[in-house]
Amino acid sequence: xxxxxxxxxxxxxxxxxxxxxxxxxxxxxxxxxxxxxxxxxxxxxxxxxxxxxxxxxxxxxxxxxxxxxxxxxxxxxxxxxxxxxxxxxxxxxxxxxxxxxxxxxxxxxxxxxxxxxxxxxxxxxxxxxxxxxxxxxxxxxxxxxxxxxxxxxxxxxxxxxxxxxxxxxxxxx
Amino acid sequence: xxxxxxxxxxxxxxxxxxxxxxxxxxxxxxxxxxxxxxxxxxxxxxxxxxxxxxxxxxxxxxxxxxxxxxxxxxxxxxxxxxxxxxxxxxxxxxxxxxxxxxxxxxxxxxxxxxxxxxxxxxxxxxxxxxxxxxxxxxxxxxxxxxxxxxxxxxxxxxxxxxxxxxxxxxxxxxxxxxxxxxxxxxxxxxxxxxxxxxxxxxxxxxxxxxxxxxxxxxxxxxxxxxxxxxxxxxxxxxxxxxxxxxxxxxxxxxxxxxxxxxxxxxxxxxxxxxxxxxxxxxxxxxxxxxxxxxxxxxxxxxxxxxxxxxxxxxxxxxxxxxxxxxxxxxxxxxxxxxxxxxxxxxxxxxxxxxxxxxxxxxxxxxxxxxxxxxxxxxxxxxxxxxxxxxxxxxxxxxxxxxxxxxxxxxxxxxxxxxxxxxx
Numbered sequence: 001x002x003x004x005x006x007x008x009x010x011x012x013x014x015x016x017x018x019x020x021x022x023x024x025x026x027x028x029x030x031x032x033x034x035x036x037x038x039x040x041x042x043x044x045x046x047x048x049x050x051x052x053x054x055x056x057x058x059x060x061x062x063x064x065x066x067x068x069x070x071x072x073x074x075x076x077x078x079x080x081x082x083x084x085x086x087x088x089x090x091x092x093x094x095x096x097x098x099x100x101x102x103x104x105x106x107x108x109x110x111x112x113x114x115x116x117x118x119x120x121x122x123x124x125x126x127x128x129x130x131x132x133x134x135x136x137x138x139x140x141x142x143x144x145x146x147x148x149x150x151x152x153x154x155x156x157x158x159x160x161x162x163x164x165x166x167x168x169x170x171x172x173x
Numbered sequence: 174x175x176x177x178x179x180x181x182x183x184x185x186x187x188x189x190x191x192x193x194x195x196x197x198x199x200x201x202x203x204x205x206x207x208x209x210x211x212x213x214x215x216x217x218x219x220x221x222x223x224x225x226x227x228x229x230x231x232x233x234x235x236x237x238x239x240x241x242x243x244x245x246x247x248x249x250x251x252x253x254x255x256x257x258x259x260x261x262x263x264x265x266x267x268x269x270x271x272x273x274x275x276x277x278x279x280x281x282x283x284x285x286x287x288x289x290x291x292x293x294x295x296x297x298x299x300x301x302x303x304x305x306x307x308x309x310x311x312x313x314x315x316x317x318x319x320x321x322x323x324x325x326x327x328x329x330x331x332x333x334x335x336x337x338x339x340x341x342x343x344x345x346x347x348x349x350x351x352x353x354x355x356x357x358x359x360x361x362x363x364x365x366x367x368x369x370x371x372x373x374x375x376x377x378x379x380x381x382x383x384x385x386x387x388x389x390x391x392x393x394x395x396x397x398x399x400x401x402x403x404x405x406x407x408x409x410x411x412x413x414x415x416x417x418x419x420x421x422x423x424x425x426x427x428x429x430x431x432x433x434x435x436x437x438x439x440x441x442x443x444x445x446x447x448x449x450x451x452x453x454x455x456x457x458x459x460x461x462x463x464x465x466x467x468x469x470x471x472x473x474x475x476x477x478x479x480x481x482x483x484x485x486x487x488x489x490x491x492x493x494x495x496x497x498x499x500x501x502x503x504x505x506x507x508x509x510x511x512x513x514x515x516x517x518x519x520x521x522x523x524x525x526x527x528x529x530x531x532x533x534x535x536x537x538x539x540x541x542x543x544x545x546x547x548x549x550x551x552x553x554x555x556x557x558x559x560x561x562x563x564x565x566x567x568x569x570x571x572x573x574x575x576x577x578x579x580x581x582x583x584x585x586x587x588x589x590x591x592x593x594x595x596x
Contacts (some may be wrong), residue, residue, distance in 0.1 A: 014359060014450065018560040022567070023540030026210065027240070027247035040567040060360045063392060064560055065539070066295040068211060068311035088392055089362040090295060094311035143197055143325065153317050158223055168320050169226030172261055 003120035004080030004101075005129075006052035009045060010113045011038070013058035017091055020062065021069035030069070030076050037073040051078035054119060056111045058084065062091020071095045081119040083108060083126065083137075096144055099152030103137050121148065175425030177331040178397050179365045182306045182422070186289035194330040194431075199323050204232055204283060204290040204307075207319065208274055210239035210535075211293045211312035213258035214251055219316040227262055228322035234266040234283065235259050236274035239541055241534040272507020272533045273475040275299035278307075279382065280509050282411025286400040286422035291318050296475055296557065298393065299386035302378060303408070304400035304422045309389065329363050329394045330431035331424070335370035338439035343592040345485060346376060346383035347477065347555065347575035349436075350390065351444035354452040357434075359392045364431065367397040367424060372438040378407040379479040386476040387557050390451040399423035443590055445553075446573040449561040457578050458590040465572070469552040470495075470583035471564075472576055473504035473531070474538040477555030482506075482576040483514045487522040489580035489594050495527035496586030502544045504531035528583070540565050553582045 019040045025033045038045045055074065061084035062070055071094035074082065082095060083105035095102040101121030111117065115130040124139035140148050147156040160166040176184075176191065184192045186200035207216060212235060220226065227233050235255065243249035252269075259267045268277045275296055278284055286304035291297070293315040300307030310318070318324050334357075336349065349372075357366075366388045373381060381398050388396025398404075400422060405415045446454040472478050472486055483505060495501045503523055505511040511533055514520045520530060531537075537544030538556040545565030546552050552564055552571050559571035572588060581591035 016450070016560040018540075018558070018563045022562050024545070024562075024565065026539075026541060027245070027251065040561045060362070060392060063359050064295065064389075064558060066211070066293060066297075066309040066311050068215065068313045071311065072313075086360060087362065089394060090309055090311055092362070093314055097311070097313040097317070141197075153313055154219060154222065157317060157320060161223055161225060166225075166321060168228045168322070169230070169262075171220060171224060171226045172263070 003118050004052050005116065005118040006054045006080045007050065008054045008056050008111050008113060008115045008117050009049060010111060011041070011055065011057040014060045014063050015041070015057055016064040017062050017067055017070035018064055021067050021073055026069070030072060033069050034073040034076040037077065046077065049077050049079065052080040054080055054117050055082045056108050057082070058108060059086045061087050063088040066090045068094050071098050071100070075100050081121060083119065096140070096148060097153040099148060101140060101148060105135070105137055107135055174429070175427035177424045177428045177430065178304065178367060178399060178422060179306065179329055179331055182287055182289060183326065183328050185287060192328045194328050196328045197325060198328060199325050200289050201323050202232065202291050202318055203288040204234060205315065205318045206234045206236060206274055206278060206290065206292040206297065207315050208239055208293050209237040209251055209255045211315065213255045215312035216316045216319060217258055220320070223320065225320055227319045230263050231265050233264060233319050235264050236268045236277055237270055238273045239535045239539070241270045242532055244542060270534070272509065273535060275386065275475040276479065276506045279303070279378065279407065280411055280507060282408055282413030285408060285413070285416055286404065286419045291315065291324060295389045296386050298388045298395040299382050299475060301385040301388065301396045302381040302398050303404055304398060306395060308395040327363055329365045331365045331367050332357070332361060333430040333433045334366055334368050335435045336368070336372035336438050337370045337435070338372060338437050339375070340438050340441065343443055343577050343595045344441050345575040345577060346380040348441055348444045350384060350387035351446050351451065351454040351573060352441060354390050354446065355454045357391050359390060359450065359452050361391045361393045364393055365395055365397055366391055366393045369399065373398060374401060377481060378403060379481040383476055390557055443575060443578050443592065445578060445588060446559060448559055448570045448572065451558060451573060457574065457588065460588040461590060465588045466551060467499050467553050467582045467587055468550040469544070469546055470499060470501045470579045471537055471544060471552055471554040471556065472502070472579055473536055473554070474556040475506055476557045477576060478504055478506040478510070480510050480513050482555060483510070483519045485576035486580040487519045489577055489584065489591060490522055490526035490528065493526055493584045493594070495583045499583055499586045501528040501583040502531050503528050504536050504544070505533050507533050537564055539563065553579050553588060555579045
């Protein structure tokens, strides 16, 4: 996984997973679900976010429901990285399991919307090209580094299965 | 040095003699609960992609509760796929439209003190009332769990929350949680909340489950309550004999907690959480002056429509009528609860007052089923979460209250302190 560069989208504290993935679209395909991501607080987000763009947020990002669609919507929209002051536990795990780096970034308030930012999740560095400021943050936890590098939980499990390192049941006929 | 209950559970599940908070461990999963919503329809394609099956057809439990009963073609297809998954993978425990998963686990003796359990729904924390670890995970992570039978975890620190004294009239476990959401906030990620004190010891399991359910609203990894005779009785009622060591699963007296809180239940008053978050709460009486008109009063969800909850509703509605211009909907948490409430006359009290009974399922709580609300509408609900758009329109307003408070609002047509209707 290499560094990503993109424009920032800035959100506040306690952005919950219901507004990331509204329940009323649960039965729709993922492209429809993702098109409603965060519409209650920024109706322009899902249609204007570009691949590689960076989400910047405050405290308890992703609080609430376990719905994987909250994290999957950002992955589906090809968001490059997430930088938040803190995360809700299930959302954080979901995000990493989909292979999108989510870093804890206490200085989120120093980033403005549409700044150009480069994130290196393995080195733990953030460069704000618009303001010229550089930041050192905690990188992805060591025990998850391989999973993130491979693109998430499914590629990670696939690799272990192919290597014969994982014992489980067989797919029934 | 003493250990907390969560340390003991994770040490056992990870095969270690002892673990410390902050340590990363891999735990063997004793029970993996998956649901129609984020279960088979998400997990089956991933199993196909990996070319493997599941780790244990006794330990993977399937519940159909989110899209029940099917109200449109997509829901019907999702439920059909769920049933096909159960057949294909020879799942031994399948609860098809029996009620909401967390309540069904408790009713059927699946949870024992000391177990390590994962569920594909954030309110899986509810299971912690049995003194076991049960926490919520996304479907992607549950896909991994059903393949590997294990999961990584950071051993959490524990916040100890003790309550003493008896509730006043019209106060319930739900009020504790709306109060705690305000006091402790929603940002306690990767921490466990362990509840204790004589208030909790005097609660039934159904009331205790309100506290562990809404540990999710505190942002906690899970909620825990050490087992006692009441716990063992509930396990037996579910058809399972408790393990011989069941009562040994408790925090040591000299365990280290990251925070300790003591509250007095005698001074607690009915609470209401205003839109759009559970921590936005205050005394119900403070809402009266605003005369907030209620379009819908909803009694439902895992947390808010158990038999004890329906009894609270009936105690308010007895001899009263739902106000014209307000609708009351009641979706009992499970079929078993529906049966019991029918047998003891509770449902009759609700329907005679003008309430409507809905099927047992997650339904309107998560904006999925019958009872969702429109632009500009106000709902007061016995459910656990009131985020913007949660129950339907992005422009609707959801208040949270105890079953007493929701029933009182149905009668008054506006948000009131329920204590005026219990004398």
